[in-house]
Amino acid sequence: MTEVSPEYRAARATLLDALTALSDHSESLILVGAQAIYMNIGDEGAGIPGSITTTDGDLAINAEVLTAQPEMSPSLLEAGFTEGGQPGSWKSPSGIMVDLMVCPHQSNNIKPGARAAKLPPHGNKIARITGGLEPALVDHQVNLLLSLTPGDDRQVELKVAGPAALIVAKLIKLHERISARKLERIKGKDVTDIYRLLYTVDVETLQAGLESHQLNPEAKATSTRAGQFLRADTQTPSATSVLRRLIDEETGSNQVTLGSWDALVTELLDIWPQ
Secondary structure (H helix, E strand, O other): OOOOOOHHHHHHHHHHHHHOOOHHHHHEEEEHHHHHHHHHHHHHHHHHOOOOOEEEEEEEEEEOOOOOOOOOOHHHHHHOOOOOOOOOEEOOOOEEEEEEEEHHHHOOOOOOOOOOOOOOOOOOOOOOOOOOHHHHHHHEEEEEEEEOOOOOOOOOEEEEEEEHHHHHHHHHHHHHHHHOOOHHOOHHHHHHHHHHHHHHOOOHHHHHHHHHOOHHHHHHHHHHHHHEEEEEEHHHHHHHOOOHHHHHHHOOHHHHHHHHHEEEEEEHHOOOOO
């Protein structure tokens, strides 16, 4: 098994704490973000340059199946979590964050720039409005989430976003930050994680995921937008391709990795519905 960093081990333990507190709402929760990516790639992704680690946990809420009771905020507070600095951020007693997120079309808050989802009776601070997660609502599978801490035998069955949904989410995140010129928030690790998924997941699985996005209007729109961004970035000269530059920086200008990235992206775009 891949060596697990202390930070990742602690993040998994905190995620399990949050899931235990929210166990009555497990049907509405979907694991996204780095922990979902690492569950999808397994040990095969360990050989790719860059560290496999994370310091938090990310959960998408499918508000369509979210029940009213018990209220989520009191459950988290009783488990020792406190409200973080923005809606949807919940801090554990040891300072580790778990982020709860809701897609814009399920947020009941259409105010431009709004961050707080309105999910009565759960309050306006329980979850943050986050675009790009729409495909995860339809593209996921149930997996067993295990503790990574020796001696901790906890395990929880949880929906985990599929690889195609995770690629879409990462691309939308990068696209939004690049468009907003939030250069300090553009992380090479996001592109490296996309590469890990492309490198380890077979093309048939990715194609099935992308096709599933087409069956839901919100998922389709988001997936299409992500594909357009990736296609546009790929069609720019190598010197101005943001994603390629980030891969280059993260891998230390490894020409083998860059060539592999180019080939895998081309293969992905060939199966991406337009």
